[in-house]
Amino acid sequence: MVEPKPRHAPLPPVTTESVTARILLISAALLFLGLFLILPVVVVFVEALRKGLLVYLQTFGDPDAQSAIRLTLMVAGISVPLNVLFGLAASWAIAKFEFRGKSLLITLIDLPFSISPVVSGLIYVLLFGAAGTFGPWFKAHGMQIIFALPGIVLATVFVTFPFVARELIPLMEEQGNTDEEAALTLGAGGLRAFLTVTLPNIRWGLLYGVLLCNARAMGEFGAVSVVSGHIRGLTDTMPLHVEILYNEYNFTAAFAMASLLTLLALITLAAKTLLELRYGEALARTTRV
Amino acid sequence: MHIRVIDIAKDFGRTGALRGVSLDVRDGELLALLGPSGSGKTTLLRVIAGLEAPSTGQVFFGEEDATTVPVQKRRIGFVFQNYALFKHMTVRDNIAYGLRVRRRSEQPSTSEIIKRADDLLDLVQLSDIGSRYPRQLSGGQQQRVALARALAVEPRVLLLDEPFGALDARVRKDLRRWLRDLHDRTGHTTVFVTHDQEEALELADRVAILNAGKIEQIGSPDDIYDHPASAFVMSFVGDTSSIPIQSDGIGLLHDGQPFEAICHGSCRGSGKLFVRPHDVTIAEASPGRLPGTVVNVHRTARGHRAQILVGNAGVIIEATVDMAKPQVIGERVGLQIQNARVFGD
Numbered sequence: 001m002v003e004p005k006p007r008h009a010p011l012p013p014v015t016t017e018s019v020t021a022r023i024l025l026i027s028a029a030l031l032f033l034g035l036f037l038i039l040p041v042v043v044v045f046v047e048a049l050r051k052g053l054l055v056y057l058q059t060f061g062d063p064d065a066q067s068a069i070r071l072t073l074m075v076a077g078i079s080v081p082l083n084v085l086f087g088l089a090a091s092w093a094i095a096k097f098e099f100r101g102k103s104l105l106i107t108l109i110d111l112p113f114s115i116s117p118v119v120s121g122l123i124y125v126l127l128f129g130a131a132g133t134f135g136p137w138f139k140a141h142g143m144q145i146i147f148a149l150p151g152i153v154l155a156t157v158f159v160t161f162p163f164v165a166r167e168l169i170p171l172m173e174e175q176g177n178t179d180e181e182a183a184l185t186l187g188a189g190g191l192r193a194f195l196t197v198t199l200p201n202i203r204w205g206l207l208y209g210v211l212l213c214n215a216r217a218m219g220e221f222g223a224v225s226v227v228s229g230h231i232r233g234l235t236d237t238m239p240l241h242v243e244i245l246y247n248e249y250n251f252t253a254a255f256a257m258a259s260l261l262t263l264l265a266l267i268t269l270a271a272k273t274l275l276e277l278r279y280g281e282a283l284a285r286t287t288r289v
Numbered sequence: 290m291h292i293r294v295i296d297i298a299k300d301f302g303r304t305g306a307l308r309g310v311s312l313d314v315r316d317g318e319l320l321a322l323l324g325p326s327g328s329g330k331t332t333l334l335r336v337i338a339g340l341e342a343p344s345t346g347q348v349f350f351g352e353e354d355a356t357t358v359p360v361q362k363r364r365i366g367f368v369f370q371n372y373a374l375f376k377h378m379t380v381r382d383n384i385a386y387g388l389r390v391r392r393r394s395e396q397p398s399t400s401e402i403i404k405r406a407d408d409l410l411d412l413v414q415l416s417d418i419g420s421r422y423p424r425q426l427s428g429g430q431q432q433r434v435a436l437a438r439a440l441a442v443e444p445r446v447l448l449l450d451e452p453f454g455a456l457d458a459r460v461r462k463d464l465r466r467w468l469r470d471l472h473d474r475t476g477h478t479t480v481f482v483t484h485d486q487e488e489a490l491e492l493a494d495r496v497a498i499l500n501a502g503k504i505e506q507i508g509s510p511d512d513i514y515d516h517p518a519s520a521f522v523m524s525f526v527g528d529t530s531s532i533p534i535q536s537d538g539i540g541l542l543h544d545g546q547p548f549e550a551i552c553h554g555s556c557r558g559s560g561k562l563f564v565r566p567h568d569v570t571i572a573e574a575s576p577g578r579l580p581g582t583v584v585n586v587h588r589t590a591r592g593h594r595a596q597i598l599v600g601n602a603g604v605i606i607e608a609t610v611d612m613a614k615p616q617v618i619g620e621r622v623g624l625q626i627q628n629a630r631v632f633g634d
Contacts, residue, residue, distance in 0.1 A: 181340055182373035184360045186387035186442055196390070200377040 044262050048255035059253040060260075067233045068241035068257070074149070075224075075237060076217040079156040083213050084206070086157075087164025092198075095172030096180075106169070112161050120158050121226025124151055147229030152237065155223035160213045167209035171202055207275065215268045219261060290351055290445040290478045291316045297336055297346035305332045307343070308502035314446070314480055319472050321489035322482045324499035325525065330482045331450055333499070337480065338448050339363045350445060366439030366477075368449040372431045374423040380434050381406045381419035387442035409437040412471070429460040436468075440475070449481035453488060465492055486526045490514065498522050516553075520632035523563045530569070530606040531561045532579075532599065534631065544600030548579040550626035560633035566594060568628040569608035571616060578623025581606065583616045597622060 017025070049056050059065060090109060094102060112120060128145035129135045138145050145151045179201060183193035199206075221239040228235040236244065238261055245254035292314040299307040307329045314320050322330040335341040337348055339360035347356045355363055375383050384406040388397055397405065410416050413433040423431055432452065439447060452468070453461040469492055472479055483489050489496045490510040497507040498521070506518040517523035524531060535542045536559050541550055543562075550556055550564075574580050581599035588594075593610040606624065610616055 178369050178371065178373040179375060181360075182367070182369060182375075182438075183386070183390070185338060185340070185365060185367040186390060186438065187361050187364075188386075188390040189361060192390050196386075197375055200375075 041262060041266075044255055044258050047251060048259040050255075051252050055252055056256050056259075059256040062253070064233045064236065065241060065253070065257060068236045068238050069260070071149070071152070071236065072218050072238040075152050075156050076214055078153050079160055079217045080210060080214050082153075082157050083160055083164050084210060086161065087168055087209060087213075088206075090165045091168035091172050094169050095175075096177055109162050109165050112159050117159055117220065117222030118226055121155050121223035124154050124158075124223075124227050128154075146227055147231065147235055149235070151227035152224050152235065155227045156217050156220055159220050159223045160216045163213035163216060164206065164209035167205045167212070168202055171205040172198075175201055204275070208272070211268050211272055215265055218264055292337065292351075292446055292478065292480075293347075293349040294333070294337065295347045295349070297333070297343045297348070299329075299332055299336060299341060299343050301332075305329050306502045307332055307336070310346075310499075310502070310504055312497060312504060312507065314478060315495075317476045317478055318494045319469070319479045319481075319492065321493035321496045322480060322499060323486060323489040323496050323526070324484065326484060327501075328499040329502040330484075330499045334448050334450055334480060334482050337446070338365050338367050340367070364442065364445045366436075366442060366444030366447045368432075368435045368439050368447070368452055370451040370454055372423075372435040372455075374431055374434060374438070376423055379420050379422055380415070380426070381410070383423070383434060384409050384438045384441050386438065405441060406437075409441055412440070412475075413437045427460075428456050429464055432456065432464060436471075440477075444477070447477045447479040449479065451483060452481055453483075453485075461488075468492065490526070498525065500525070517563075517630065520561060520563060523630060523632070528566050528607060529563050530566070531563050532604055532606065533560075533602070534562045535559050543579065543604070544602055546580065546600060548624075548626075549577040550579075550629045552629045552631060554630075556629065556631055558631050558633060560631055562626075562629050562631050564606070564626050564629040566607040566609045568626065569606060570625040570627075571595060571597070571608050571610065571614075571622050572625055574621050574623040578625055579606075580621065580623055583618050583620045583622060586610060586616050586618065597624060599624070 060069075090105070093099075094106060125146055126132050127134055128138060128151060130139065130146075132146075135146070143150070145154070179197050180193050183197045184190075188196065219239060220237075221243075224237055225240055225243075228237065228240055230236060230240060230244065232244065238257055242254050242257045242261070245251075245257060292312075294310060294312040294314075297307050297310045305327055310329070310333055312333070322333060324330045332341060336343050339355070339358060343356070347354060349355060350358075350363070375386065378386070381403070385402045388402045388405060391397075396402075407416070407419065410419050413436060415430060415433055415437070418426065418430065423434065426434065432455075436449075436452075453464055456464065465488060481492075490513070493510065495507060495509055496513050498505045498513065500521045506513060506522045508516070513522060513526055517526065520531075523529055532543050536557055540547050541556055541562070542548075550562065552562075556562070571583075572578060579599055581597040583595050584598045584605070585596040586593060587596075593612055593615075595608050595610045595616045597606045597608060598604070599606055608624065616622070
């Protein structure tokens with residue numbers, strides 16, 4: 001028997017491009033990535049550290065800067081849990097029940113994504129401002145909404161509303177009701193079934209949503225800018241403080257504060273990547289691709 | 290536990306609705322709900338479980354009216370079509386779930402829970418995989434875990450939705466026998482849903498045939514197969530050919546052609562004549578035999594079958610073929626028909 005000899009090198013897979021095309025495409029992507037994503041991040045840190053580490057650290061000693069950091073943490077600390085609750089309730093309702101106006105609800109949840117943040121802020125000024133619909137009532141009862149923490153939280157909650165819900169709706173829809181039904185037939189109550197079955201099933205999606213929601217809550221500028229009133233040391237969040245410092249030509253301090261926000265984004269990204277690496281298999285099983 | 294379902298209706302506005310179903314499940318029996326998809330068999334099972342509330346009608350567990358008892362309190366064991374095992378729990382934790390969610394006062398001690406879970410693992414012959422996760426198991430193993438989980442709560446009735454639907458043919462057959470054996474040992478009143486007639490006939494003590502939201506017939510597998518109560522039952526259970534017939538008072542006519550047939554009861558009336566392939570004998574064409582032409586011969590798992598075209602209306606009758614006398618396609622033959630039934634339109 002004669003072994004048939006291959007007459008030529010094995011053909012490349014049909015979906016593979018030529019070497020030149022590959023080099024071109026990859027370098028175009030890398031160039032774009034470098035110019036628009038990596039360079040700005042590097043610039044932020046270079047500018048922040050231009051006058052040395054000591055000056056960089058000193059900028060955080062400023063009481064106004066500390067107040068801005070505290071306020072941002074507080075706003076995120078209130079809005080993120082609220083939106084986790086809202087997101088869970090909304091996606092639960094949408095994924096597990098059939099009702100009239102469901103598609104309207106889904107559209108409404110997406111509204112904050114499609115509306116300009118400035119407009120979202122303005123809505124709250126019109127509602128709760130001194131001349132607004134409910135403003136005088138709250139004022140009469142000694143409550144300040146606009147130009148104070150409640151207004152900033154309201155605006156942030158509005159802007160970050162979709163993150164958790166959008167992550168969970170497709171996930172819950174795909175998983176259906178059967179696991180919960182199984183828990184019920186085994187004697188579990190509704191809350192028990194939610195805690196022991198639903199929550200573990202959606203935990204990775206929920207964590208994703210929380211990370212994204214948090215990043216946006218801390219970084220939100222437009223909506224917060226309208227309702228905050230820019231009172232230094234009182235209603236300035238970190239992004240607002242960056243703007244103020246920049247407008248005062250205090251570049252080092254501005255970039256130092258910006259570097260903190262950037263760091264936060266990088267940590268979020270790292271956490272997300274770590275989760276994917278560590279629990280990639282579990283994620284693939286429980287989240288949509 | 291004796292279960293009575295009385296005049297249940299469930300309106301969905303789509304398929305799967307129930308239109309006045311009454312059913313008695315005897316204590317300790319294994320009952321199959323058999324029907325095509327959309328016949329309402331799964332809905333009926335879910336109504337018994339308490340996962341669906343009926344629009345009208347009642348469900349009794351023994352003497353207790355369970356109609357408004359919530360699913361958690363019915364003490365039923367339900368095995369879902371895709372098992373619905375909790376993915377994030379080990380097999381042992383899955384089985385122990387029903388015991389752990391009990392109220393403190395009714396909860397067994399931790400060591401007792403573990404022991405019960407292990408006993409159940411033994412019962413379903415999976416003693417060594419208690420600490421694995423569902424995704425590490427084969428379909429058949431998952432099925433048995435789901436069953437053990439349902440049994441852990443000491444249910445009054447075991448309800449299974451298409452228990453073997455997601456398994457391949459070989460495993461299905463083994464599990465079927467295994468389930469029958471388990472039932473005989475534990476004696477649970479069991480209701481299972483299936484669209485597979487063979488499964489229902491082989492496994493069940495009694496079979497209830499559902500069609501379009503109603504029960505067509507309830508009886509032993511022999512009853513169902515040998516004494517079908519309606520055209521639907523006859524054609525749904527077992528292979529059946531049907532021939533439109535007229536009766537002229539003397540004999541049978543198909544398409545104006547007189548022929549003879551031996552029927553259960555009488556062959557009178559008009560409508561359709563139903564007959565099973567093994568009750569049709571292919572013989573030489575002669576007066577009295579239904580004439581036809583062999584159009585196809587094919588192999589089945591149980592022997593050879595011929596398809597015979599009779600009359601001019603395109604009616605095909607299936608007959609078993611004796612391979613000692615193989616049929617030639619195109620051959621003119623006469624059919625001897627016995628054990629036939631006539632059902633009106």
